[in-house]
Amino acid sequence: MRLSSEEVRHIALLARLGVDEADLEKFSEQLSNILENFEILQRVDTTGVPPTSHPVALNNVLRDDEVAPSLASTEILANAPREEEDCFRVRAVLE
Amino acid sequence: MPLYNLSIHEAHDLLSRGEISSLELTKATLGRIDEVDGKLRSFVTVTRELALAQAQQADERIKAGDHAPLTGIPVLIKDNMCTKGTKTTCSSKMLENFVPPYDAAVVEKLNAQGMVMVGKGNMDEFAMGSSTENSAFYPTHNPWDLERVPGGSSGGATTAVAAGEAVYALGSDTGGSIRQPAGFCSVVGLKPTYGRVSRYGLVAFASSLDQIGPVTRDVTDCALVLNAIAGHDPRDSTSVDQPVPDYTKSLIPDLKGLRIGVPEEYFVEGMESGVEQVVRQAVGKLGELGAEVDWGVSLPNTPAALACYYIIAPSEAMANLARYDGVKYGFSAREAENMWDAMEKTRQYGFGPEVKRRIMLGTYALSAGYYEAYYLKAQKVRTLITREFADAFARCDVLVTPTSPTVPFRIGERVDDPMQMYLADVCTLPVNIAGIPGISVPAGFVDGLPVGMQILGKPFSEETLLRVACAYEQATDWGQRRPGV
Known part of the structure; x- marks a missing residue:
């Protein structure tokens, strides 16, 4: 499986990951090499084998919905790049 | 022996008898950091003031008779576990200035014992890597040879423990990130069973694979730290509600009747012959100590x-x-x-x-x-790999393999070839896939460079792993050697 620079650009867009134009070719080579090495997976016979959903046998873990103390908004906002009126400040979503 | 080279249990005994104080031990450890960290770069942050204040509190606790096994003992925490008020960077530019508003569950547990934190450990960015070269800040150097990598991603944790910059450390292991650097630095590193330790407050990398575990100088210390951090936590819904035994009770150096399997697929193509020889000798030693060794175990989906x-x-x-x-x-x-x-x-x-x-x-x-x-x-192959391990553990109590196929490689050697870097974890990552526990113990040296032996068991068999590791440690002196940095 070979990934072209164009495909790398598309994948980066799906992940909303900016990539330098200069790095596209290098990523394309490296990712292609990695994917080639992964072809071994296709040779494993998995007929009738269920996919793993959890490494240890646990079912959904539920708890009662109870009110408990939480962090103060000032503590939560302390790491915010930008805040305003006790909220995270974001860029315009609609333009 | 300088104070900074004491094990947890040795330091604990001296503290109990009043022969040393936590403040003295902490100052000795901070002095050691001043002496060698310019060369090793184990730390992202050294928390000197905090450590000195915590040491004073610990000394008061000890005087008052409230003395837990880890009270007053200097620890390094890998920089992907949240520490309230202390930067937690994941060695990434993304979190360079992030100060968590809360403690990870494991940090709470160490605090409850009277923790003295000397700092936060360097790592591959977001724990993605096998050499600690992917730190956004600087690489960490192996104390056994400064031109070589310490392994990764918990490289700062293992170099600090090997070189006396911390008595013990907490690392995290997603595909080998505790065991592989422990092997490269000649210290003990345990990845517990998935769900044994709460991941609450561990910065998430791969949630079905991540697990926190101890990095220590000997197996007794490993048991003491596991005692402190294991257990169910409602805040991590994948942590398992199973009783936590006293792991120090399993430190019985007797292997009679124990069945050990050696999976042939782990002696992979590209494995260095020196490493293979060291590990085969180590398995031979386990046989001499009374274990039954089956050299012909096969886990065919390992490749x-x-x-x-x-x-x-x-x-x-x-x-x-x-x-x-x-x-x-x-x-x-x-x-x-x-x-x-x-x-x-x-x-x-x-x-x-x-x-x-x-x-x-x-x-x-x-x-x-x-x-x-x-x-x-991949998730179907994961099922097959898990089943293969379960089948093997129906016949063997533990499996023994090399921790890595090579000795520590040179800094810079693999950074431009991600596939080569991934191969550094080839012996450790199947363990995370299956969620089983694994421990790496010092097994010898090739030309002065450390080799680790990995011991694996079925889910929640940490006691058996510790027993085998303890028996091997008592019969050899590899773990007592310290790097000459």
Whole structure:
């Protein structure tokens, strides 16, 4: 499986990951090499084998919905790049 | 012996008898950091003032008769576990200035025992790597040979413990990130069973594979730290509600009747002959100590484990790392045209190359048209690998393998070839795939460079692993050697 620079650009867009134009070719080579090495997976016979959903046998873990103390908004906002009126400040979503 | 080279249990005894104080021990450890960390770079942050204050509190506790096994003993915490009020960077530009408003569950537990934290350990960015060269700040150097890597991603934890910059450390292990650097630095490193230790407050990389564990100078210390951190936590719904035994009770150096299997697939192509020889001798030693050794165990799907891991781990990582959007915390690109541009640039300048590769690999493996061929296929292979281990453990109590196929490699040797870097974890990552526990113990040296032996068991068999590790440690002196840094 070979990934072209164009495909790398598309994948980066799906992940909303900016990539330098200069790095596209290098990523394309490296990712292609990695994917080639992964072809071994296709040779494993998995007929009738269920996919793993959890490494240890646990079912959904539920708890009662109870009110408990939480962090103060000032503590939560302390790491915010930008805040305003006790909220995270974001860029315009609609333009 | 200088104070900074004491083990936890030795230091505990001296503290109990009043022969040393935690303040003296802490000052000796901080002095050692001053002496060698310019060369090793084990730390992202040294928390000197905090450590001295905690040491004073610990001394008061001890005087008052409230003395737990870890009280007053200097520890390094890998920099992906949240420490309230102390930066937690994941060795990433993305979190360079992030100060958590809460403690990870394991940090709470150590605090309850009277922790003295000397600092936060350097690592591969977001724990993605096998050499600690992917730290956005600087690489960490192996104390046995400063031109070589310490392994990774918990490289800062293992170098600090090997060189006396901390008496013990907490690392995290997603594909070998405790065991592989422990092997490279000649210290003891345990990855507990998935669910044994709470991941609450551990910065998520691959949630179905991540597990926190101890890095120590000997096996007794490993048991003491596991005692402190194991247990159910309602805040981590994947932590398992099972009683925690006293792991020090399993430190019985007697292997009679124990069945050990050696899986042939772990002596892989590309394995260095010196490493193979050391590990075969170590297994021979276990036989001399009374264990029955079966050299012919086969785990035929092992060669597919690397591909399986490097599909599943990046897929989970891409979902986990989607939270870094430059809005809530962390790095935020200022110069941007709009919301999407800001998000893309935040990740472009906040993440290093390996993190980007894994985000793209995961995105590709989960994208329409490739999901079945990659992600779903990998999860089926995961089932097969887990079953193979279960079958092997029906016949053997433990499996023994090399921790890594090579001795520590040179800094810079593999950074431009991600596939070569991934191969450094070939012996450790199947263990995370199956969720089973694994420990690496010092097993010898090749030309002065450390080799680790890995011992694996079925889920929640940490006691058996510790028993085997303890027996081997008592019969050899590899773990007592200290690097000459």
